[in-house]
Amino acid sequence: MSAPTVEAPILATAGVTPEMTTGTRATTPRAVRTHLGTVAGAVILAVLLWRLGTGVFLDGLRRIDGPTLLAALGIGLVTTVFSAWRWQLVARGLRIRLPLGPAVADYYRALFLNAALPGGVLGDVHRAVRHGQSTGDLGRGVRAVVLERVAGQVALALVGGAVLLTMPSPVLAEARHLAPPVALAALGALAVVVALRMNRAPSRRGRALRATLAEAREGLLSRRNGPGVALSSAVVLTGHLGMFVLAAHIAGSAASVAALLPLAVLALLAMGLPLNIGGFGPREGITAWAFAAAGLGASSGLATAVVYGVLSFVASLPGAVVLVVRWCEGLRSGPATANPEPRPAYASSFPVSSEKYVPKEAARLASNAFPFSADPSEGRPMTPESV
Numbered sequence: 001m002s003a004p005t006v007e008a009p010i011l012a013t014a015g016v017t018p019e020m021t022t023g024t025r026a027t028t029p030r031a032v033r034t035h036l037g038t039v040a041g042a043v044i045l046a047v048l049l050w051r052l053g054t055g056v057f058l059d060g061l062r063r064i065d066g067p068t069l070l071a072a073l074g075i076g077l078v079t080t081v082f083s084a085w086r087w088q089l090v091a092r093g094l095r096i097r098l099p100l101g102p103a104v105a106d107y108y109r110a111l112f113l114n115a116a117l118p119g120g121v122l123g124d125v126h127r128a129v130r131h132g133q134s135t136g137d138l139g140r141g142v143r144a145v146v147l148e149r150v151a152g153q154v155a156l157a158l159v160g161g162a163v164l165l166t167m168p169s170p171v172l173a174e175a176r177h178l179a180p181p182v183a184l185a186a187l188g189a190l191a192v193v194v195a196l197r198m199n200r201a202p203s204r205r206g207r208a209l210r211a212t213l214a215e216a217r218e219g220l221l222s223r224r225n226g227p228g229v230a231l232s233s234a235v236v237l238t239g240h241l242g243m244f245v246l247a248a249h250i251a252g253s254a255a256s257v258a259a260l261l262p263l264a265v266l267a268l269l270a271m272g273l274p275l276n277i278g279g280f281g282p283r284e285g286i287t288a289w290a291f292a293a294a295g296l297g298a299s300s301g302l303a304t305a306v307v308y309g310v311l312s313f314v315a316s317l318p319g320a321v322v323l324v325v326r327w328c329e330g331l332r333s334g335p336a337t338a339n340p341e342p343r344p345a346y347a348s349s350f351p352v353s354s355e356k357y358v359p360k361e362a363a364r365l366a367s368n369a370f371p372f373s374a375d376p377s378e379g380r381p382m383t384p385e386s387v
Helices: 007-013 031-053 055-063 066-093 102-118 124-137 137-164 170-197 204-221 226-250 257-271 282-293 298-315 316-335 358-365
Strands: none
Touching: 007 031, 055 298, 066 102, 066 137, 066 204, 066 226, 066 298, 066 316, 102 124, 102 298, 102 316, 124 137, 137 170, 137 204, 137 257, 137 316, 204 226, 226 257, 257 282, 257 298, 282 298
């Protein structure tokens, strides 16, 4: 018999035609895009191991000792706490209450999922969706996580650009050559956008964009949040750079900190590409090339990247503890309880609107303004079922 009729709408939603399926397996463009990053990361690692051998990889692992792991956990603690504080500040700018303790725990869990799962961003996606669901305003909760990550990337771009433009590196000449046209192009694009907005009648999309930009200004650049966001971003970036320098020295590199900083910036920029397997992939390729171009040896660069990846994973291991604890709490609560989402003690001081417990139809009608609702939302804590 043919497939059930329910399958056709599902395949149509995914953009698949019947001709694209063969046998019991379906090859979809969406599936290809989903696994493209993992495949690209695997290819990069395979080429590096083929050219440099597995000995470099294993030698880097053998050099990691107990004190190094403790140092990684300490650096990870500092960067995670300040990252969670930045998230808390951004959420406050979007009028969402987020206690620091739960924010640290949720951030650790996201870091562990980022390190353990392909793509390197699934933990942040999980954190964004769960936080949005717990606040009762999915759009605002997701935007808080997106803006928090944007703050980190902006700090890396600004500091990294300054480092690459002023310190000796394999890309110093290229960076100085590209900086003026890139700056002019950015200014020109900004001028065009401003001109179009001034001559265009207000529209629903324009109002939504202005609301989003207003939230971004309040969450990142306001007088109340701006200094804290800048300070936390600087501390987090310093921690990542320090972790890279530690990894280089553990891997046997005798280069100075000044020589390693530009290479660390290049590695961190490469890590932003969603083409990896648990973080491994472009980082190793860029670091091997950068070390070779700087005269430090491609093998040393690969070993440094491998050690950095292991130390980053170790620094995220408290997130696994958070994951297990939340899972055990969910098992103890049981699915048949009258209230499947118990509120922990830390949330007792936060008022919860009775609107969150109205019938589903009323809640659906009240969400018509999603995702640009201007009503403030009080954050509800993560529940055991959100794990």
